[in-house]
Amino acid sequence: MGNITPELESERKKICKIAKDVGLDFFETIFELVDYKTLNQVAAYGGFPVRYPHWRFGMDYEQLSKSYQYGLSKIYELVINTDPCYAYLMDGNEFLDQKLVMAHVYGHSDFFKNNQWFSQTNRKMMDAMANHSTRVRRYVDRYGQNIVEEFIDKCLSVENLIDRHAPYAKNKIEIVKEDVPKIDPEPVKPEGFEVNKEYMKDFLSPEGTGSGASEGSKRFPSEPTKDILQFMMMYAPLEDWQRDVLSIIRDEAYYFAPQGMTKIMNEGWASFWHSKLMTEQIMEDSEIIDFADRHSGTMAMQPGGFNPYKVGIELFRNIKTRWDKGQFGPEWESCNDLREKAHWNKKLGQGRDKIFEVRRDFNDVTFIDEFLTEDFCVENKMFVYKFNKRSGKFEIDTRDFKAVKAKFLFQLTNFGQPIIQVVDANFENRGELLLTHLFEGVDMQPDFMEATMKNIYAIWTKPISLATVMEGEQRIFRFDGNEFKSFALSKTSKNTEQSTSSEESK
Amino acid sequence: MSIVEDHKRFRDIIRGRIKKNFKKYISNGEMIGKQENDFIKIPIPSIDIPKFKYGPKQQGGVGQGEGESGEASGEGDGKGEAGNAEGEHVLEAEVSIEELAEIMGDELELPKIEPKGLSRLNSEALKYSGRAPVGPEGLRHFKSSYKEALKRSIASGTYDPDDPVIIPIKRDMRYKSFKKSSKPRTNAVVIYMMDVSGSMGEEQKQIVRLESFWINAWLKKNYKGLETRFIIHDAAAKEVDEKTFFSTSESGGTLISSAYKLCKKLIDEEFSPQEWNIYPFHFSDGDNWSGEDTRICINLIQDFFKPFTNMFCYGQVESKYGSGQFSKDLEKSFPNDESVVVSRIESREKIVNSIKDFLGKGR
Structure with a gap:
């Protein structure tokens, strides 16, 4: 039990029981009552009491504190995915707020425990974060704050x-092993490359691709990899402490990834239950x-x-109604009579089971793909907006269902971020790194791209090239440590052109 | 707590940012508009760690709400989208004017101003800061007295929560007590004079406004109790308040001497040079009515402003109508004179240099 007041504790017991009775299955959930300063601190740390030292947390803290002080926003709930599950209540919130938050939190806790996308997360992250903090602090003591912070x-x-789907791949360990560093016996030997003798054997008897035998066209990595963090951890010329810091960042990125992948569902699920439990059982009339x-x-x-809360809760409600009334399947799909559809009720009562199933198996992408219907789109007045260059404003582009859904899915895929792969770590046979952006119709922001490439250069220490599309033209951007250059793909060697364009056609 | 360290680290970086981008902010007119009490809000974009991400303009997104195709979608610029695409964070860092002036001082390497020796007058002040058990009834402090009475009655067991009547007796009474303090007084007055004749446009006035703001900030940091006075002139001069100073637009000719005469009168009447550090600033586009009037001005500077003020500052704002003759005349009459400073302000970007011209002398 956390440090909450007896009144809250008795209410917590009540809500916990109600939540269990409706079928929610959650980790033991510990509530802590904290003042707003502590809450802001914990929120700035992503829900954890301790993180490694970094100014970014200070920035988040300042933003949270300022907007709280100015009354712009306040944090109602904060819950972290651990076992036991920790949640924070803000001291000074009204009693009703606390009850609502508790009901909401049990929804999240259930989601953390049962949604399969969370199945690979470290439930003892509280300890891991503290451990990370200790390690980074030790490096700070040894190498100095500026050096560590800069890294x-x-x-x-x-x-x-990172590769958000990697944790769920069964052969993930094999994938790691497959990444064989290529030792090139040819004149330009990449410096600072990690040469692992154990892997030599694998290299000497390469299996598979026949083209691999011809010189110059062998690739390392053999398959493009999205987990660039891991790739750099293994093959960039890093010092031990740097490798360790990189692994910390990667661990935490993977830990937080499922929360990004299930934002709509998670909030929708928790809101669905807080609303149901509060209105049906917990609340008093007043x-x-x-x-x-x-x-x-x-x-x-x-x-x-x-608003992910809104879309999420409405979709869950929609699913429940549809499966209660049997508004699904081929019969429903093929029915064209609107009047019949409006009164469609087969009284199946499968809604409850369906939403529990959905919360177990889906993530935001599959959730939207599967359950966003045209009716729902119309009912919720959804639209696609885009930037109008002439007026300089964002404008409503269309309300067409297909367009809305496509845009929606695009936004959700890979967290709404461009997908970047390492295709060649021995680019131009000089140990340079070639990255490819799997272009999906939207350019990257050039200044950020440039700055990020410079940072990658700092880690990889050799020129970085990135193949992408900018303003309708396939281009390679290259940072060699001094200069930032870009050239159209056709001007590069034939080999590169082919390989990159084949990547993009995938 | 470690968040304190992280926060401090962030503030240091932000301050570093202010320093680095200082010249950019200084010519940002909007900033002064956000001045509140003694604080200025400087919008600072929070520090974005660069990542590969989509450009916001091309991306668009999904929203909900009313509206026809082609209608503006509200402030939907990427905020709160599904994909967690981040909008622009604008963080407003609060910096006190004093801090800002200090940063400016550091940046421009401005020397600390040595107040004139004569102005070290002592002033005495009474400060009511304590409580005493004795004093005149007029200074009785009700709340403290009541508290004492309450404490006494609870301690002595006469307090009844159901009938909470408190009767104070003589020794419960508390009175405000004061301390005498004397501190050296350094007074300074800045007298801004501006040409508001037809040739001074909006842009020129904005430049004057910005420059005078920074000059004020710096002098305020150096002098407690800085007074500012404003004089506008075309062919005739008059004293106005700050608001009028910056908003008035007159037309007609220019007699600079009219402003100097009024300024002299003001100093003679209100600010004795023995007690005050006096800073007259004059801004104009450099067009005077006649050479005759310019001569009067130069004589006034020579005979009055030079001996009796800390320094006389003339800032010439570039304008497409003005000839800019006046600054040439001044420079000819006072070559290499530390106490008569002439500075040309071609554009907003040059404000910084001009401030350095004026305040770099440490007078």
């Missing part, structure tokens, strides 16, 4: 370059107005904005 800055610049106020505040959409 962390560089690592954070690439922290999103609290209804306040509840409505809080609930609608959370669900509100800014004009033209997008």
Whole structure:
């Protein structure tokens, strides 16, 4: 039990029991009552009491504190995915708020425990974070704050370059082993390359691709990899402490990744249950107005904005209704009679089971792909907006269902970030790094791209090239440590051109 | 707590950023508009760690709400999108004017101002800061007295929560007590004079406004109790308040001497040079009515401003109508004179240099 007041504790027991009775299955959840300063601190640390030292947390803290002080926003709930699950209540919130938060938190806790995308996360992250903190602090003591902080800055610049689906691949260990560093006996031997003799054997008897035998076209890595962090950990010329820092950043990135992958579902699920439990069982009559106020505040959409809570809860409700009434399957799909559809009710009552199944198996991408229907789109007034160069404003582009769904899925895929792969770590046979952006119709932001490449250079210590599309043209951008250059793909060697374009056609 | 360290680290970086980008902020007119009390809010973009990400403009997104195709989608610039695409963070760092002036001082390597020796007058002040058990009834402090009475009655067991009547007796009474303090007084007055004739446009006035703001900030840091006065002139001069100073636009000719005469009168009447550090600043586009009037001005500077003020500053704002003759005349009359400073301000970017011209002398 955390340090909450007896009143809250008795309420917690009640809510815990109610939540269990409706079928939620959660980790033991420990609530802590903290003042706003502590809450802001914990929130700045991503929910953890201790993190490695870095100014970024200070920045988040300042933003949270400032916006709290100015009354712009306040944190209602903060819950972390650990076992036991820790959640924070803010001292000074109204009693109703605390009850609402508790109900909401049990929803999250259930989601953490049961959603398969969280299955690979470290449930003892509290200890791991503390451990990370100790290690980084030790490096700070030994090498100095500026040096360590600067390196962390560089690592954070690439922290999103992980393979979000790797943890769920069964053969993930094999994949790691497959990454064989290529030792090139030819004149230009890459300096600072890690040469692992154990791997030599594998190299000497390469299996598979026949083209691998012809000189110059062998690739390392043999398959493009998205886990650039891991790749650099293994093959960049790093000192031990740097490798360790990089591994810390990577661990934490993987830990937080599922939360990004299930934002809509997770919030939707928790909101679905807080709303249901509060209105049906927990609340007293006198609290209804306040509840409505809080609930609608959370669900509100800014004009033209997008609120994951709202979309999530509505979708879950929609699924429940549809499966309760049997509004699914080929029969429903093929029915063209609108009147019949409006009164469609087969009284199947499968809604509850369905939403529990959905919360177990889906992530945001599959959730939207599977359950976003045209009716839902119309009902919730969804649209696609885009930037109009002439007016200099964001404007509503279309309300067409297919366009909305496509845009939606695009935003969710890979966390709405460009997918970057390492294709060649011995580019131009000089140990340079060639990255490819799997272009999906949207350019990267050039200044950020440039700065990120410089940071990668600092880690890899050899020129970095990146193949992408910029303003409709396939280009290679290259940073060689001094200069930043770009050239159209056709001007590079034939070999490169082919390989890169084949990557992009995938 | 470690967040304190991280926060301090961030503040250091931000301060570093202010220093580095200082010249950019200084010519940002908006900033002064956000001045509140003694603080200035400087919008600083929070430090973005660069990552590979999509350009926001091309991306667009999904939103919800009313509206027809082609209608503006509200402030939907990437905020709160599904993919967690980050919008622009604008962080407003609060910096006190004093801190800002200090940063400016550091940056421009401005010397600390040595106040004139004569102005070291002592002033006495009474400060009511304590409580005493005796004193005149007029200074009785009700709250403290009540507290004492309450404490006494609880301690002696006469307090009844159901009938909370407190009757103070003589020794419960508390009175405000004061301390005498004397501190050296250094007074300074800045008298801004500006040409508001037809040739001074909006841009020119904005430059004057910005420059005078920074000059004020620096002098305020050096002098407690800085007074500012404002004089506008075309062919005739008058004293105005700050708001009028920056908003007035007149037309007609220019007699610079009219402003100098009024300034002299002001100093004679209100600011005795023995007690005050006096800083007259004059801004104009350098077009005077006649050579005759310019001669009067030069004589005034020579005979009055030079001996009786800390320094006389003339800032010439570049304008497409002005000839800029006046600065040439001044420079000819006072070559290499430390106490008569002439500075040309071609554009907003040059404000910084001009401030350095004026305040770099440490007078």
